[in-house]
Amino acid sequence: MAREDDARRAEGPRANQKLRTRKDLLVAAARLLQDGRTPTMDEVAEAALVSRATAYRYFPTLEALLVEAPLQGAAPDAEALFADDPSTDPEQRVDKALAALQRMTYRNAPQLRIMLAQSLGTAPGDAPRRQNRRTQLIEAALAPVREQLDAATYRKLCRALALVFGTEAMIVCTDVLDLDEAAAREVTGWTAQALVRAALDDRAAGTPRGRP
Amino acid sequence: MAREDDARRAEGPRANQKLRTRKDLLVAAARLLQDGRTPTMDEVAEAALVSRATAYRYFPTLEALLVEAPLQGAAPDAEALFADDPSTDPEQRVDKALAALQRMTYRNAPQLRIMLAQSLGTAPGDAPRRQNRRTQLIEAALAPVREQLDAATYRKLCRALALVFGTEAMIVCTDVLDLDEAAAREVTGWTAQALVRAALDDRAAGTPRGRP
């Protein structure tokens, strides 16, 4: 019984002790990740006041530990974000959702980089599905106009916005374009706005590719 | 003279020998990467018929070697792509460039995934720069309209298109949206087209945010 790959639901004896140890490791990892560098398993274990062997008893790899480390400010909840927002302007709502997600993304950039790198390593087929925050957010922002667009256009807009909304867009802005957060905000905001308008124009024009 | 961090331009004596060794390492790495797994420095060195120590004389890290490994079908050369293309329609040219890059991207998807994962591992500051194919391609496609746009709009359009043109867009389409290559082509094509039009509309409207 040396290995217990998933101790998420602490069962059996000493459940509380195991939950505490697990939480201590995750909190320690998150705290070290905030500094922007990838800690070693030794460092996380030391910060959590446990031995390295124990750390490996709870997480099979260092990455598994880092990936589960809690994100600061949690994910922006789609429903909460628009709960008391009477606006029906899709551009405004999309911009609001994008801003919220981007704030979270940049705040947790080091962790998200590691999580993305991890998911890239495994084959896309058999891989554990990536958690998908963006789709909910995008659909919530577009809710007021969903009925105004035909299904194909709506789906296309959702997909196009997914290119702008996630960690990957942050990676492009940082690593390829060398932009800071404010500049990234500007570019992604303009892009999202252009896409929403284009979808609405598609509706107005009738034919998908038609121009006046 | 143990280290020679950048032997790209072989200078001094035995220039040819050094060029050959360097090329052998890159070719070996590329061949191993085709299989979809990340090779060790030992494996690359052995495949290239050199010692591990020599491999480190040419590339400071394994990552630096893998990142420079050549891709199948080379990168679509921006100048060659538009050399005998008289078209000045920016939408058409952008679409052509996007199609060419995407073909290459999907052809080398496994290798590009590894390369991206590698580059994500290191901090964005001190990391070895990622090779950047997309910017040249985008600028070549937009050459005919560059003068028609003010500098800020042009720059914004280039950056926005960078979100759609690279490996990251392929990752989003595959891992998040679960699209095949054809569907990805459709979404990115529509997105790029919308962005080009939006930039041209910005010009027509005078004020960046104005709508008729």
Add this chain to the structure above:
DNA sequence: TTCTTTATGATACTATAGTCTCATAACGAA
């Protein structure tokens, strides 16, 4: 050919990831 220069190979070294084993200390029940 011979000699100098230098790219290379061999090897040892440290640091970290990850696995495994065993002894111990702490928990929880009696």
Add this chain to the structure above:
DNA sequence: TTCGTTATGAGACTATAGTATCATAAAGAA
């Protein structure tokens, strides 16, 4: 309290990344 169970700590072990050093073989010039 005592006692059995078990989470933990300590440490050895392998594999790989990366560095450093020294001897050798090969290139190129005389």
